[in-house]
Amino acid sequence: MYRLVKPVFFKFDPERVHHFVVKRLKWFHDFFPLGKKILRKSYHLHSKELEREVFGLKFKNPVGLAAGFDKNGEFVEALSNLGFGFIEVGTVTPLPQPGNDKPRMFRLKEDEAIINRMGFNNKGVDVMAERLRLLKCKHSNIVVGGNIGKNKNTPNEEAVNDYIKCFDRLFDVVDYFVVNVSSPNTPGLRALQEKEPLMHILNTLQLRNNKEGISRPILLKIAPDLTIEQLDDIVEIVNETKIAGVIATNTTIDRNGLYAADGLKRETGGLSGKPLTKKSTEVIRYISTKSEGKFPIIGVGGIHTAQDAKEKLEAGASLVQLYTGFIYEGPGLIKRICKALC
Template structure:
């Protein structure tokens, strides 16, 4: 059924379809009976799926990566689709419109997307207010806060932006992810060097440890890092007491695509996600897991479409997995299908 719906949806601009679909889901879920029906249809509830990671309890290990619900608009609806956790954001201190449209492109031949969104979001003040007003009810959804810097903030002042977002969201999210790996904010990836990261995490950990109940802080990294850079990340993870790593973000590589080269050239810059990233993402997860001796939990993200893909990541050392592009191509049954596979594995 979904392949037919997807064929229709793919006739329209990706960003428009995204908000149209989610707004429709929110309208449907406003009716309690419909929401319950959706939850019963798309959730896979089994205690065998429960996970305890960095001190948090997850009903299942399948989450939705950052960038899908940037402004925390659809958390209750996404929980109804079975997600064990959702990462909101990337959120920045000030609202920003992001890059010019079009900025999201489908590559159906590769089961991939290219995006150059540019951290478009409502700003941390608005997102925090929305989270504060959220009616949780009996929700068990774990919510992560993915935080970044504003485009106009100089890299030497980036730590201030991360600190602002951390403080504003602290009471409303369960864990934090520091995003320095998006290719769509000029100069952002330069913050992946060890000294820059040390400055950011030192500030955040000082604030965190001053709290009565500190929150887990994770780092999201790019798949394009060299072995030397990955070794730096491993070393840093212990130096600044990271609670976890998210591997990986989108890639700037365009190698091995089935989509015609001219189409890729016409699309231009942006981060590539989906099937083409799967193998490299798994390699990075495995390298990090081995390098940290399995002592630092990893959330795997990149090319997860099926239960077999998720199992591959878990076998490589991941504690949890996130989908995004797979959700677009596989549809609302993706969480249930992955969970059922994990139960049989």
């Protein structure tokens, strides 16, 4: 079915198509009498072999949806019924912000890739927190991660306050947190990946990570463009701060080897999709080896086939996430990966 409609979708602006599709999915799921059953029957694969326990959480399967697809936590229930084992929402910031000017998302069809410079467009953490509170009242079994960032106008020296606000507001309604300092689309954000500011943010959150005896796993999402020395620092930081693990990787600013037209290649923003497959897997393998597998890694970047997912798991990832591959291959990709893992 997806193969039939995909050529039509790909004729239109990718951001407009995204909003159109997820809203229709939610309508079909919520209001069509048999919507939930049809989605579950079509896309779910239940098997004990797929279950995982990672950083203290139980996952029905290891295939999740990466942050950026559902920025405001509006479609979690519908997306989970496509077969995902977990959903990561955000990136969310303390205050609402519109993001960068449009157009800000571009398909590189020849490369099966996307360039985006969305800029953390979202409705703010209060809106997300209330929406997730209602979701958790209905579906406490859906594993939800909260990807948190800083507002564009917040100076880097005050960034820790934005992460604290998001962390405190979402603490009761998410199962794990992801600290995003690796998006290339907020000016200066990647400077927070340097050791001193990053240690400050993570240690501050860890000090607050206890509420009535409950703590949440905190993960760090890193860029694929880090040097070996920076990756060594990341391993050291994770061990010192005792956060739960790493998500590898975010989008890349590298444009080498692309087939798309020069005009598209020159668009600023983060590149995702097939050109990232090998690079993200290499980062996973390096971190896993360097850390001697002492902390979990969620692998993301260029997963378009079941084999791509298996390679990331074999490289050292405990779980994987989809984004661009989900757009190019459709929801059937989740089930194909799960079948291969069985």
